[in-house]
Amino acid sequence: MRPENEAAMAEMVKTAAGPLRVIGGGTRDIGAPVEGETLSTAKMSGVSLYEPGALTIVAGAGTPLAEIEAVLAAEEQRLAFEPMDHRPLLGTSGEPTIGGVVAANVSGPRRIQVGSCRDSLLGVRFVDGAGRVLKNGGRVMKNVTGYDLVKLMAGSWGTLGVLSEVSLKVQAIPEASACVLLNGLDDVAAVNAMSMALGSPYDITGAAHAPVGVDGHPVTMIRIEGLEASVAYRAEKLKALFAKTGAEVLVERTPEKLTAGWKWVRDAELMQGGAGDVWRYSLKPSDAPQVVADIQEQHPEIKVLYDWGGGLVWVEAPAGTDLRRSEFAGHATLVRASNATRRAVPAFQPEPAPLVTISKGLRAKFDPRGILNPGLMG
Amino acid sequence: MFKLVIFPYQYWKGNRDMEMPAPDQSIIARKARIVDRLRSVLPADAVIEDEVETRAYECDALTAYRCPPLAAVLPASTKEVSEVLKVCHAEGVPVVPRGAGTSLAGGALPTADSVILGVARMTEVLETDYDNRFIRVQSGRTNLSVSGAVEEEDFFYAPDPSSQLACAIAGNIAMNSGGAHCLKYGVTTNNLLGVTMVMMDGEIVEIGGAHLDAAGLDLLGLICGSEGQLGVVTEATLRILRKPEGARPVLMGFDSNEVAGQCVSDIIKAGILPVAIEFMDRPCIRATEAFAGAGYPDCEALLIVEVEGSDEEIEAQLSRINAIARTHNPVELRESGSAEESAKIWLGRKSAFGAMGQINDYMCLDGTIPVSQLPYVLRRIGEMSKEYGLDVGNVFHAGDGNMHPLILFDANKPGDLELCEAFGADILKLCVEVGGCLTGEHGVGIEKRDLMVDQYDPEDLEIQMAVKDVFDPDWLLNPAKVFPLASSQERRIAAE
Amino acid sequence: MQTHFTDEQMQDPGIQRANEILRSCVHCGFCTATCPTYQVLGDELDSPRGRIYQIKDMLENERVPDPKTVLHIDRCLSCLACMTTCPSGVHYMHLVDHAREYIEGKYKRPLTDRLLRWTLARILPYPTRFRLALLGAKIGRPFALLMPDARLKAMLEMAPKHIPPVSRNDDPQSFAPEVPRKKRVALMTGCAQKALNTDINDATIRLLTRLGCEVVVAEGAGCCGALTHHMGKTQESHGTAAKNIRAWCAEMDGDGLDAIVINTSGCGTTVKDYGFMFRNEALAEDAKRVSDIAMDVSEVLMTLDLPEGESKETVVAYHAACSLQHGQQIKTYPKDLLKRAGYSVVEPADSHLCCGSAGTYNLMQPEISKKLKDRKVRTLEAKNPDIIAAGNIGCMMQIGGATEVPIVHTVELLDWATGGPQPPALTAEGKRAPEIPILR
Missing domain, CATH: 3.30.465.10 (Uridine Diphospho-n-acetylenolpyruvylglucosamine Reductase; domain 3)
Incomplete structure (x- = not known):
């Protein structure tokens, strides 16, 4: 089913006889596999309002992400949260949509500075499981009118409603960018260095560490963006700050290399095409090296990538292993695995009982028949 | 389970009758027992129930609406809060959580059958x-x-x-x-x-x-x-x-609200992200000058734009911002040269509410509008001000369109508050009309509760109320706020 | 804020003023953030906003004050931090003073309370009686543990171990300037301060005469009246205040005065308010004349070209007395002067918070007072100062009793830096633990 407008979408949901597999472009095949008729928002497409002077854009949920990005780029603007493209990692095809980005609350390296998709999301329109057309939020930057269902919808993976329209805050593309590279740091030193940078006044917009970088050696990447004079100034300050780490410190300024380098981090390119399962850990940065070491002890062959200053850790581990056995504060999502594993191991970290009760209660209100992506989030 | 009835109950001490649910008399009748049970889980001085004392908890910073609670409690830990809530849950007593009581929307307004749960002792x-x-x-x-x-x-x-x-x-x-x-x-x-x-x-x-x-x-x-x-x-x-290495404001005066609004839009569009863009209109500038003497220019509209960073970074940003401002022929463009000058530029803005309060009582609104609509909305507010015969000053966060019209009225003059409320409601409806919302940062509280229908359809409100059902099935927490009383009670009656 | 006074009530000038103040309050609650008792107790009722509300209710309904309202008003330190914080310029001081007077007139306190307050009002403002009482307390101190009332116990425990002999400098007389005369000023020698610490007035006289002032101690001037004023005992406070007004006006009308110098900031706040206190009385005009030229010693010094001193190693932690920083809004002068004299000046965290001395507060509300004292001493000591300086005897006694760091009056340090003797409190034998916080 590919509704072309909200009314049609509402009718389809209302009259659905069984479970619906709700998708945008279908490029983010994550979570427990859903059996059901496919409901795609792909045809709810198009930018309906864009005010560069107010930094806001409103678009149909099915609008291709590429289209949004092109429209914004024409005014030298962008989505601040740098959404990841899951296709190479998951081996999916199709056209990522803005609705999919919202439903999965996708973000990228800039999340540490500007937040994730939900932090840029100003408003949503959606059809709930009963077929009601609902809205929440709007298109202004500050809005506390009623409960914030906007945040709730972001990252709800279509389990609470089918998005029809979203409005987002956008950001001007800064004129300059630089990446300070530290070579040869071990994981603990790298997380410390990233903490130092993030605890500095130099407005870091990316902090990642690859124990095994593209050239086979550890590399830590610190990104700064802004006015040219400011970027140059901060790059120098950071170099000075990192002198005590003992690592070789370089500053990369070539735009192509910067784009490619951060895309490599954003899309977890290190793990593309691999045979293992891919896990995504969200945790306290200083805990990250130990959590990784614990996994490594069991599975020495894992691939690891740190982003968000250590707050996000990508791990590619042998297929079919449940890495959640060791205790840690935070959560891990199984992003890539076979359907069989995704049925056996919950893709989303199981939550404490009181939160499960609340989430269940919410789903029962939004989707009383339990037909929207049932079971996807566990 | 207590029962809510739609009934305009006049227990407000002021000259204002706010529609509130009739207090549950069975709760009021059980006051002694409820207080005893609260005393059993809290230190003696943490339970306030004497009528001369509960009165201080009858309102927050929105004093137009007030009602003393059944009691107020001041727990000091999560554990104590839990104990209090267990008691109130068991007794079916509504609970009104209260932070510092600075809400301008009546977010902590009690009902006569409720317990105020203040967290002022939890400051660790x-x-x-x-x-x-x-x-x-x-x-x-x-x-x-x-x-x-x-x-x-x-x-x-x-x-x-x-x-x-x-x-x-x-x-x-x-x-x-x-x-x-x-x-x-x-x-x-x-x-x-x-x-x-x-x-x-x-x-x-x-x-x-x-x-x-x-x-x-x-x-x-x-x-x-x-x-x-x-x-x-x-x-x-x-x-x-x-903290950033430094921050510096620049003050700009303009001939009209339109030009100032356009300047805001141009700055944002140029890709410079100041940390703040504040806007004041002429009535506010004048009141502030009279009260605080910040040395603001006498003009129609004033912007304070603040940027952060090292000195070099600040220079780089300000030179661009000033260049944009100059294309709009500012009547004044004053860059701060020292911490004292920065403080002086901010002084007026920070004294604005106090300054307006010196003139008369005021009601502070909080609607947000798309930045592009600023000139139109300011013009309309000016027109409405004449129609209502009430003065209004505007001071707000222009960068994000969050407006704070301050409507002046005389609380001691019969009928003035009602007039002011009607004016306020019209302004908020205007905000919604142009694509904005009722409240950008103050919250709905009691104040904008009944205007929610202007922003949301019944089903949009219904799903929000359904969320409350999940967390608080008996609707005991902070009663009679956020949702129009009619909507929330209709569905409760339907549910029973 | 809306008020509900009847036309009849509004005939009363006191109510008129209260109404004016209440109407200017918008109930925003900013004052709660800097109120010491709210910091300690976390109860709206013990915040300025809550007190304003209770006062409003009491006055509007002409209620006979109830013990609970009285308790919350009594707990107010009158530090006036709320007035510094208030964005709307609410004159809390006049409102709470009015409430205290109202309570004093309509509320019958328990016997022990009345006795205690009566005793304090009869002793503290009178240096000779106070000196005798201090001697008595010294004798009584060993029996402190036996005292049933916490407040009486606090009084005994706070009495200083050292009671200085009477200083003849405090007698009525005139001190000639050491250099050609720039100003003729009257020094208010105070009441309790004279009994507790004679070094301050001695230093003030040396410093002022050194800088070109003729310093007069006016015949007939005495206690400023603050103590009884804050108890709501208007008759007593106006009585002593009237004596001062007459004494200083006589000087003004005689050889003339450029300023009335006050080195106890608690008194300064009150003297500067004489104009308001007497606004409806025969002395109104004279009271205003006095208020107009009343100055804290730091204000006068700012006009006297204090010589710049060599930079010293000595770290001075400046404790801002509430009556100075909030009551008189004098925040930078003492620090500026100390720096000018060459001292290295530091300030404790939360310098806006009261030390808990607040006149007789430490005697009347020992528990809250102690919490504030401990907090103040902790934040002061965190700065590792060599000396603590303050502009108010009450604070000096309160803080001095709880720290090993010597505490002196700002003028003692300025006197020392400009050729005067080392302050006695800094000499080895002079480190006498001053312990009683009495008057602001």
């Missing part, structure tokens, strides 16, 4: 972690003292509501408070990492923590801004940031 810092850039505090701690706790290491907590000196983190979370600098740093929800919350039945839940993003549904995002109706937040993990 529980954990400070500079490596991971967060602080965990009890929710009664004031916004500014969170920054104060990390100041020595040059860190700060970014959201800065105008009342940051006094307002509590609990209230900030309840209202998802913003502030002048949210253009760059976001509002509370963007800086909140986790909470410890006590459910109405006393169960203690942990949501979020030192990590980012939710494992499942974003309950943290839902709780932030829920006006104390889903649970009582007792502890919060907040993101802290390193």
